[in-house]
Amino acid sequence: MLLRDLLRELSIHTNIDQTLSKIEVKGIADNSKDVKPGYVFIAIKGFTSDGHDYITDAIQNGATIIIGDQSLNLDVVPYIKVDNSRQALGIISKNYYQNPSKDKIMIGITGTNGKTTTSYILKHLLEQNGKSCSIIGTIQNIVNGETLSSSNTTPSVLMLNKLLSECKDEIVIVEVSSHGLTQFRVEGIQFDFGIFTNLYHEHLDYHSTMEEYFQAKLLLFDHLKENGLAIINKDNYWGEKLVSILNPRGIKAYTIGQSSDNDIQLLDLATNTSTISAKAESNSFEMVCPMPGTHNKYNTMLAFLTARSIGIPQNLIQQSMMSFQGVNGRFETIRQEHTPTVIIDYAHTPDAVFHCITSAKNYGAKRVIHVFGFRGNRDKTKRPEMLAITSDLSDCYILTLDDLNNVSEEEMIETLEELNRSYGNHKGMIIPDRTLAIQKAIEMANDEDWVMITGKGHENYQQDFHLNTFSDKDTVQAVLHEFTKQEIFNSN
Numbered sequence: 001m002l003l004r005d006l007l008r009e010l011s012i013h014t015n016i017d018q019t020l021s022k023i024e025v026k027g028i029a030d031n032s033k034d035v036k037p038g039y040v041f042i043a044i045k046g047f048t049s050d051g052h053d054y055i056t057d058a059i060q061n062g063a064t065i066i067i068g069d070q071s072l073n074l075d076v077v078p079y080i081k082v083d084n085s086r087q088a089l090g091i092i093s094k095n096y097y098q099n100p101s102k103d104k105i106m107i108g109i110t111g112t113n114g115k116t117t118t119s120y121i122l123k124h125l126l127e128q129n130g131k132s133c134s135i136i137g138t139i140q141n142i143v144n145g146e147t148l149s150s151s152n153t154t155p156s157v158l159m160l161n162k163l164l165s166e167c168k169d170e171i172v173i174v175e176v177s178s179h180g181l182t183q184f185r186v187e188g189i190q191f192d193f194g195i196f197t198n199l200y201h202e203h204l205d206y207h208s209t210m211e212e213y214f215q216a217k218l219l220l221f222d223h224l225k226e227n228g229l230a231i232i233n234k235d236n237y238w239g240e241k242l243v244s245i246l247n248p249r250g251i252k253a254y255t256i257g258q259s260s261d262n263d264i265q266l267l268d269l270a271t272n273t274s275t276i277s278a279k280a281e282s283n284s285f286e287m288v289c290p291m292p293g294t295h296n297k298y299n300t301m302l303a304f305l306t307a308r309s310i311g312i313p314q315n316l317i318q319q320s321m322m323s324f325q326g327v328n329g330r331f332e333t334i335r336q337e338h339t340p341t342v343i344i345d346y347a348h349t350p351d352a353v354f355h356c357i358t359s360a361k362n363y364g365a366k367r368v369i370h371v372f373g374f375r376g377n378r379d380k381t382k383r384p385e386m387l388a389i390t391s392d393l394s395d396c397y398i399l400t401l402d403d404l405n406n407v408s409e410e411e412m413i414e415t416l417e418e419l420n421r422s423y424g425n426h427k428g429m430i431i432p433d434r435t436l437a438i439q440k441a442i443e444m445a446n447d448e449d450w451v452m453i454t455g456k457g458h459e460n461y462q463q464d465f466h467l468n469t470f471s472d473k474d475t476v477q478a479v480l481h482e483f484t485k486q487e488i489f490n491s492n
């Protein structure tokens with residue numbers, strides 16, 4: 001590709017003469033380590049390092065053009081100054097990969113909780129009805145039926161465009177995080193649908209206030225294609241606010257919610273059944289909700305409304321919903337004879353903890369024993385609220401370690417003790433080793449009790465624990481295996 005084509009639509013502060021504009025670009029990279037001969041290197045000032053400090057490395061690796069947003073004079077290769085390198089990376093990636101989002105049905109999902117769950121329900125509904133569908137999100141990326149590992153919820157804009165350019169699927173679902181939106185990771189990407197699940201207390205280490213966090217989520221709707229649709233949960237305060245902002249902009253918003261002014265009115269969210277009653281255009285209908293909890297009924301209905309807007313008939317959606325198998329680490333239920341029910345869930349916000357414990361109670365748990373911790377170096381302001389909720393709602397809770405993220409184990413244990421003194425109560429105990437905490441919870445529980453393990457969901461452990469297992473699910477299976485062996489031994 002010629003440099004002039006790569007720079008299309010980009011506002012630049014450098015004069016590009018005829019010779020320069022015709023330079024052949026062999027590739028683009030925002031990491032000096034990925035640069036190969038003939039590449040353009042885009043230098044980005046990041047949160048931990050500054051790409052401008054790696055320009056020399058990039059040139060040594062063969063970069064022939066450097067783009068950055070600092071005022072620099074380079075002798076060896078041309079330097080092009082832009083306003084904002086992150087944003088420029090979006091435009092350049094789109095140009096390099098020939099605007100791949102324009103040819104797909106693109107669905108962006110944003111919100112604090114429910115992005116992953118809604119994505120997987122929707123993917124299932126679409127695939128069951130003959131549509132091929134990719135997912136780009138937290139657990140993994142699935143493109144052309146191939147599973148690829150994912151290190152961010154929303155990948156870098158360069159990676160996103162690359163994935164889209166390789167994608168042969170008709171529809172692509174992208175989980176769009178607030179970090180992704182503010183860091184221009186969807187710059188140049190156009191969506192046919194923007195789904196808003198909800199907004200709750202989270203990431204206030206990054207966004208400072210809920211209003212700022214909301215403004216970040218709002219950015220997704222600047223990326224709608226002409227005639228693009230917003231699909232919104234209006235029972236969330238911020239969802240309602242979003243509708244009131246989008247309407248005057250002429251953006252069509254379909255909503256779900258309990259009041260009759262929604263496109264899908266949720267009539268009965270009975271907490272202990274797996275059926276949702278709803279009404280659309282004066283017709284009442286019922287839908288199976290494949291995952292427990294009121295929160296999952298909202299996720300299900302957002303997926304339903306999107307699938308319907310894509311043109312899948314309601315009866316086929318209803319039918320397809322019945323075969324949905326759930327999502328790894330999202331209210332994942334492990335139930336065996338003569339052992340307590342164990343739930344593994346990715347709840348890491350106060351509202352998610354609330355939903356999980358109340359769902360367990362509503363679905364018949366005699367007692368709920370809750371095992372959880374707090375992620376190091378992440379929003380600390382949500383911790384008291386999470387602890388207050390579990391000390392109020394659970395029958396017993398065990399505080400344990402989650403990912404430490406460079407915080408020392410000693411410091412995190414002290415934090416747990418301090419938080420428990422201030423916001424916990426007599427129902428709580430602290431067992432730092434996560435595997436031993438799970439073992440203790442299962443040992444304490446009777447058959448009718450539920451053990452709720454939250455925070456890690458599908459993820460593998462980042463540190464070694466006593467039982468040498470690699471995830472919450474693995475630990476639960478190891479403990480239950482021992483437990484069952486012991487039962488057999490005792491009964492003989």
Ligand SMILES: CC(=O)N[C@H]1[C@@H](OP(=O)(O)OP(=O)(O)OC[C@H]2O[C@@H](n3ccc(=O)[nH]c3=O)[C@H](O)[C@@H]2O)O[C@H](CO)[C@@H](O)[C@@H]1O[C@H](C)C(=O)N[C@@H](C)C(=O)N[C@H](CCC(=O)O)C(=O)O
Nearest residue numbers: 030031032044046047048049051054152153154156177179
């Ligand atoms: C704080 C943060 O959000 N960082 C994200 C950001 O990294 P950064 O730009 O700050 O990178 P940096 O390490 O400072 O490097 C700056 C530049 O120098 C370059 N560099 C660096 C080293 C070198 O040798 N050569 C070189 O060229 C880097 O390639 C980069 O271009 O941009 C990267 C690419 O898009 C992201 O992978 C990275 O996510 C980090 C890993 C992360 O943990 N982010 C979390 C907070 C996050 O984004 N989470 C959300 C989900 C949140 C949720 O809803 O739960 C997500 O979307 O994943």
Ligand SMILES: Nc1ncnc2c1ncn2[C@@H]1O[C@H](COP(=O)(O)OP(=O)(O)OP(=O)(O)O)[C@@H](O)[C@H]1O
Nearest residue numbers: 112113114115116117138295298330345346347352
């Ligand atoms: N609609 C919802 N409302 C409130 N809580 C929810 C909702 N959906 C899921 N949750 C809770 O949030 C947890 C994470 O769900 P999910 O992975 O679907 O959300 P996410 O938005 O992708 O999260 P993340 O951005 O952290 O990956 C679930 O395990 C559950 O506890």
